[in-house]
Amino acid sequence: MKRSIAIAMAVLLALTAVSVSAKKIGDVVIGSNIYSFADNFMNGVMRPEFLSYAKAKGVKIEIVDSEGQQGKLNDQVDIFISKKVSVLAINLVDPAAASTIIAKAKAAKIPLILFNKEATEKGAMASYDKVWYVGTNSAESGIIQGQMMVNDWKANPSWDKNKDGVVQYVMLKGEPGHPDAEARTRESVKAFTDAGIKVEQLALEADPNWSTQFGNDKMAAWLTSAFGKKIELVICNNDGMAFGAINACKAAGVKLPLYGVDALDEALTHIADGEMNGTVLNDGVNQARATVDLAINAAMGKDPTAGTTWKLTTDGTKAVRVAYKAVTPKNYTEFKKK
Ligand code: GAL
Ligand code: CA
Numbered sequence: 001m002k003r004s005i006a007i008a009m010a011v012l013l014a015l016t017a018v019s020v021s022a023k024k025i026g027d028v029v030i031g032s033n034i035y036s037f038a039d040n041f042m043n044g045v046m047r048p049e050f051l052s053y054a055k056a057k058g059v060k061i062e063i064v065d066s067e068g069q070q071g072k073l074n075d076q077v078d079i080f081i082s083k084k085v086s087v088l089a090i091n092l093v094d095p096a097a098a099s100t101i102i103a104k105a106k107a108a109k110i111p112l113i114l115f116n117k118e119a120t121e122k123g124a125m126a127s128y129d130k131v132w133y134v135g136t137n138s139a140e141s142g143i144i145q146g147q148m149m150v151n152d153w154k155a156n157p158s159w160d161k162n163k164d165g166v167v168q169y170v171m172l173k174g175e176p177g178h179p180d181a182e183a184r185t186r187e188s189v190k191a192f193t194d195a196g197i198k199v200e201q202l203a204l205e206a207d208p209n210w211s212t213q214f215g216n217d218k219m220a221a222w223l224t225s226a227f228g229k230k231i232e233l234v235i236c237n238n239d240g241m242a243f244g245a246i247n248a249c250k251a252a253g254v255k256l257p258l259y260g261v262d263a264l265d266e267a268l269t270h271i272a273d274g275e276m277n278g279t280v281l282n283d284g285v286n287q288a289r290a291t292v293d294l295a296i297n298a299a300m301g302k303d304p305t306a307g308t309t310w311k312l313t314t315d316g317t318k319a320v321r322v323a324y325k326a327v328t329p330k331n332y333t334e335f336k337k338k
Contacts, residue, residue, distance in 0.1 A: 021301030022086045028059040028299045030292070031080030032089040033073055035117065037065040039210060040240040041262045042091065042116065045284035050089075053292050061089075061292070068209065070094040077101055081108040086299035089291050092117040095178055098124045102131050111298035115291045118179045118319070125318050132304050132312070133319040134291045138183035141261050141280045141324045145184065146191020148278040148326055149233065149259055153197065159257055161232050166198040168230045170222050172215050172245060173206035174237040181206065184237045184261060202227045207241065215244025223252045234258040239267040239279055246275050263327045263335050271332045281325040281335055290320045 022028045032050065034042045047063060054061040062085075066073040070093040080088060081104060088105055090112060092098055098119030105112035111130040118135050119125055125133065153159055153167060162168070169189075174181030185204070192199045203222050207214035215236065222228060234249075234256050236242035242260030249256055255275075260267055263281040270276035294304040305312055310320045327335055 022299045025296060025300070026058055027086065028296055029083075029085045030054065030059060030061040030087055030089050030295050030299070031077075031083070031085035032061055032063045033066045033076055033091055034063060035066050035073070035091045035093045036068045036209060038068075040212070040264060041210075041238065041282060041284060044264065045262075045282075046116070046288045049285045049288035050292060053289050057292060057296060059292070059296055066091070066093050068093060070097045074100060074104075077104050081105075081110060085110065087295045088112045089295050090114050092119070095120045099127065102128050105131065111295070113291050113295045113298065113304075115287060118317075120177065120179065126316070130298060131318065132294055132298070133317065134287055134294060135319065135321060136180070136282065136287070136324060137321045138179040139187050141180065141282065142184040142187025143191065144280045144324055144326045145235070145259055145261055145278070146188040148280075148328060149188065149235070149257075150191050150195045150197065152257065152277055153192070153233075154195075156257075159232055162230065166200050167192055167233055168200045168202050168227075169233040169235055170202050170219070170231055171204040172218060172234070172236040172241040173204055174210045174241070175208040176206045178208075180261075181210075181237050188235050188259075202231060210238045210240050212240050212244040212247075215241030216247045217244070219245035219248035220251065223248060223254060231256060236260045238262050238282075239264045242267065242276060242279070243270070246270060250275075261324075263325075265337060268327070268332050268336055271327070271329055274329075277329070279327045281327050283322045283324070286322045290322065294320065 034047055037043045064076050073093050090101055095117040099121050106128040113132055115134040118133055173185050205218045234245050239260035239262040257277050259277055260279040263279045267279045290310045293308045297304045297306050313319045
């Protein structure tokens with residue numbers, strides 16, 4: 001009898017467990033992850049900023065590596081919940097798996113900030129009043145990259161090697177289904193067609209890991225393929241893959257117009273050396289800061305942007321979107337870390 005009452009009480013307690021908002025900032029514990037520590041941008045730009053900004057704010061943060069596996073992330077979220085973190089800051093592995101994570105946070109009554117990979121399932125963000133997104137306007141990066149390429153193409157008639165007035169390009173795409181990869185792939189090319197310039201895609205390959213190795217391997221294979229000599233432009237969805245393409249071009253003794261996205265330090269060096277023609281600043285520092293600021297406010301039961309300069313969208317996406325910026329041979333020195 002005693003035992004069954006104890007069990008019944010334990011069940012009741014578990015069912016009625018209400019997560020209590022952190023009372024002071026020093027009580028805030030953020031449970032966070034990066035979809036893969038192997039990712040140049042996420043691990044090289046966002047993770048260090050998360051750690052240093054959280055430290056400066058006086059909050060605890062734990063960041064785990066989801067190793068590119070959504071199943072692993074689901075388990076990591078369960079562990080954070082059992083540890084009673086005050087808020088979750090989650091980088092989805094699969095952008096189509098947001099509803100699973102949102103449901104877990106909602107059941108545990110823990111606020112949730114998603115960052116970098118925007119949920120793609122319809123209605124997911126509306127299913128919980130304490131979930132928000134921090135990222136960018138994905139299309140903007142492709143539009144900016146496209147405009148840079150169109151301007152440079154027009155200014156450099158020699159880039160049209162076969163003089164047919166058509167841009168023969170190859171595309172290194174990021175993760176299929178990732179809003180950034182889809183929008184960059186579409187918008188970068190659309191900039192040419194919008195400007196009345198014809199394009200011909202010679203090849204497109206996609207890598208869920210956005211990696212340098214993949215960029216190197218694909219570019220090396222393309223350069224030695226039947227269309228290798230026809231390539232006039234290399235469009236990369238991110239700098240990581242662009243670095244690989246640069247290596248492959250160098251190894252083959254070839255120099256081609258080549259563009260990335262992210263504006264990693266190494267990209268600025270490649271622009272300085274004339275090996276890359278441009279990139280787009282993906283402002284990971286401010287995305288990390290916004291994520292931490294929203295997480296702290298949400299953990300303390302405040303309005304997510306209270307006391308900050310971040311602005312939430314009003315179109316139902318519940319997002320803070322940090323702006324992208326063009327990085328060219330003319331202005332790249334402005335983006336060097338001080
Ligand atoms: C993008 C970034 C890529 C990669 C990806 C991971 O925003 O440009 O380099 O980090 O996020 O989701
Ligand atoms: Ca041509």
